[in-house]
Amino acid sequence: MEVVLASSSVDGGIGCWDLHTGAEQLRYKSCLSPSHGLISVGSRFIAASQLRETSATSGSVLFWSWSKPQVEVKSFPAEPIKPLASxxxxxxxxxxxSSGDIYLWEVETGRLLKKWRAHFRAVTCLVFSEDDSLLISGSEDGTVRVWSLFMIFDDFRGQQANNLYEYSFSGHTLRVTDVVIGNGGCNAIIVSASEDRTCKVWSLSRGTLLRNIVFPSVIDSIALDPAEHVFYAGSRDGKIYIAALNTESVATNNCGMHIIGSFSNHSKAVTCLAYGMSENLLISGSEDGMVRVWNARTRNIVRMFKHAKGPVNNILVVRRENSTNHISSNVQTLSRKQGANLPPPLEKYANSIDEDSDMSTMVSLGGGSSSVVPSYISSHLISNYIKELQHQGSSAASEMETEKLKHDYQRSMQMTNQWKKMYENLNKFCVQELLDGSQATTLDENHN
Known part of the structure; x- marks a missing residue:
């Protein structure tokens, strides 16, 4: 069963509906999440960040199980957390x-594994690549950065490198509102939206800007068509724009280059978009409090859901039938012993357990495939996790490393050829100078 989850920035809880029948499921209580603050953790449970006040100096992260409407686990990080990703x-x-830092927790133990300075201003959005080896972040400072988990978990390499990030895209002039990444590993594209009314398409393999698209209004949300021919952009003027990804420059409907159409039924700004995992369904949420399900091909509304209260600012589409399969047998046994289905609260600060002790936990990442089951075994977390990523071989991070090495090799060869040519020119010049000097000396001696 595919379900649609919707939350709001006011305390309207989390709405949950069957995507294909429209039947309402449980309504989860006590949630007022910022934009990009609602996630499904491995389809096992729901998590959301909370900010009671926009100027709050503290916040919380809440967990709900699928079967109960009440919050079951509360965490209180060291500072306010807005976007979440799993x-x-x-x-x-x-x-x-809000400080620009990124925190990384291990779910099953709640341990804070890493914290690093990611941006100069607040982080606004986070997303993992399809193989989970890369993390992409957007910020109020207008930058989009690509982080390799190889680098994040490798302290030695991190100390040797000038920057922890793989790429820092700085083309936006205002706050980044949304970021999505496509499929294709190293050859994937990244699309970012900003309050500067542009969406930018970036090449992950080359680290360059492929396309800049200017919209009539600010874009707050984007969703990629599964075939990646187009992407959808939810605008503050209430429209959903369609932008071409792999065609030549076109201008239609006086909208601008690469914008090939738009459709609308929301009375206020479109704040969030998501794509259904089956069929060709696009789901949109708006400040008008409505969730609309569209047939992306015909652009007709299939069904509508009304959120309980306030504007909708987060939409998720989650496949529920495999949720219990994502928990390993070890974790299920541990949960039964503890009398709970959910993991413990997230740590506020990193613990001081000796890295050489056997108390660490190794997390098997697996990758994006739904058939992979995470396992938890006693070992050294960091070194084993790096090996786990390296053994995947096809990860975007390793491919990107290869591409960068090829590029560095080509640059080295070019520099070598330049130095070789300069040496040859210098050698010719010196020989010529010696010959000219020798001839001049001989002429002087003959003259005398």
Whole structure:
């Protein structure tokens, strides 16, 4: 069963509906989440960040099980967390802080594994790549950065590198509102939206800007068509724009280059978009409090859901039938012993357990495939996790490393050829100078 989850920035809880029948499921209580603050953790449970006041100096992260409407686990990080993201198996949760820091927790133990300075201003959005080896972040400072978990977990390499990030895209002039990444590993594209009314398409393999699209209004949300021919952009003027990804420059409907159409039924700004995992369904949420399900091909409304209260600012589409399969047998046994289905609260600060002790936990990442089950075994977390990623071989991060090495090799060869040519020219010049000097000396001697 595919379900649609919707939350609001006011305390309207989390609405849950069957995507294909429209039947309302449980309504989860006590949730007022910021934009990008609602996630499903490995389809096992729901998590949301909370900010009671926009100027709050503290916040919380709440967990709900699928079967109960009440909050079951409350966490209180060291600073307010706005965007959240989880890798596909649900072994990690990352949170973006108002300070510009990113926090990374291990789900099953709640341990704070990493915290690093990611941006100069607040982090606004986070997303994992399809194989979970890369994390992409957007910020109020207008930058989009690509983080390799190889680098984040490798302290030695991190100390040697000038920057922890793989790429820092700085093309936007205002706050980044949304970021999505496509499929294709190293050859994937990244699309970012900003309050500067542009969406930018970036090449992950080359680290360059492929396309800049200017919209009539600010874009707050984007969703990629599964075939990646187009992407949809939810605008503050209430329209959903369609932008071409792999065609030549076109201008239609006086909208601008690469915008090939738009459709609308929301009376206020479109704040969030999501794509259904089956069929060709696009789901949109708006400040008008409505959730609309569209047939993306015909652009007709299939069904509508009304959120309980306030504007909708988060939409998720989650497949529920495999949710119990994502928990390993070890974790299920542990949960039964503890009398709970949910993991413990997230740590506020990193603990001081000796890294050489055997108390660490190794998390098997697995990748984006739904058939992979995360396992938890006693070992050294960091070194084993790096090996786990390296053994995947096809990860975007390793492919990107290869591409960068090829590029560095080509640059080195070019520099070598330049130095060789300069040496040859210098050698010719010196020989010529010696010959000219020798001839001049001989002429002087003959003259005398």
């Amino acid at each position: 890798n596909h198996p649900g072994t990690f949760i990352v949170g973006g802080a």
